[in-house]
Amino acid sequence: MAESVWTASYLEVTFRLFMAAMLGGLVGWERERNNHPAGFRTHILVSLGSALIMLISIYGFAEYMDEINVRFDPSRLSAQVVSGIGFLGAGTIMRHRASVTGLTTAASLWVVSGIGLAVGAGFMFGALLSTILVLVSLELLNRLESVWIKKKHLYIFHIIVADEPGKLGELASLIARFGGKIRKVNMEEQEEEEGEKTLEISFTVRLPDQIFIPHLIEEMRLLNGVRSVSSD
Incomplete structure (x- = not known):
């Protein structure tokens, strides 16, 4: 004591x-x-x-x-x-x-x-x-x-796309079909290359676990006007 x-x-x-x-x-x-x-x-x-x-x-x-x-x-x-x-x-x-x-x-x-x-x-x-x-x-x-609770994760997609009307909506619709929810979008104009104007669009997306990211990236690349897609 x-x-x-x-x-x-x-x-x-x-x-x-x-x-x-x-x-x-x-x-x-x-x-x-x-x-x-x-x-x-x-x-x-x-x-x-x-x-x-x-x-x-x-x-x-x-x-x-x-x-x-x-x-x-x-x-x-x-x-x-x-x-x-x-x-x-x-x-x-x-x-x-x-x-x-x-x-x-x-x-x-x-x-x-x-x-x-x-x-x-x-x-x-x-x-x-x-x-x-x-x-x-x-x-x-x-x-x-x-x-x-269905666990989901955030991904950032960087997409170079032709500066044409409707491209942002096409990409957003594709992401929605994969069950993704867009949390943030950034857009920047790129320098003209060979007379073509392009945009760099960055999507911050919440996706379900079961989504195969390379498959989604490949689908993005198949859209008309998309020049490149990367993810981090």
């Missing part, structure tokens, strides 16, 4: 650090199992480090509390974890085509840091309940989403 509210025994410190590592590891195991950027070890380290900083913030300066003009604020050091973890989370966010991935993993790191702070402060109920809710949201809701 701790002698006072501002001191903790070695046993209590050991218990809290092991709890932080275990709870962070549970969340990290789910991320690791699904092949996400930050996995088992990263989540353990974030949770463990956050718990340690919380322990230092509360108990690390107890010997100075009785000094004259000392103002003790146990939340000051730990508060920096909340902002500092953002730099680590940013490293898991990646852009692929027009889609952004890694946001969930970045959020899980942020939550795990909160769990570690809660364990370090001795708020075990909140830490345990948060871990359970995180695992439910990551695992169960992910399965429900894959069953009930």
Whole structure:
């Protein structure tokens, strides 16, 4: 047992650090199992480090509390974890085509840091309940989403086409036949080549998973007036 509210025994410190590592590891195991950027070890380290900083913030300066003009604020050091973890989370966010991935993993790191702070402060109920809710949201809701929500992805198509009336509508109709939904369109005039005016049209399109992209590109190329098609 701790002698006072501002001191903790070695046993209590050991218990809290092991709890932080275990709870962070549970969340990290789910991320690791699904092949996400930050996995088992990263989540353990974030949770463990956050718990340690919380322990230092509360108990690390107890010997100075009785000094004259000392103002003790146990939340000051730990508060920096909340902002500092953002730099680590940013490293898991990646852009692929027009889609952004890694946001969930970045959020899980942020939550795990909160769990570690809660364990370090001795708020075990909140830490345990948060871990359970995180695992439910990551695992169960992910399965429900894959069953009930038809996953679609964003693609950007760059098309060079003759500057003729109706070409934009033809391309939009073709995309719609493939089940695509146009999110953004950009058009730029190209320099004349051999007396012909051309346009570069960029479509940002959300397409279902089952669409074979090379097939759609080939259909675009077959349209009259289309000079080239590329995708990224």
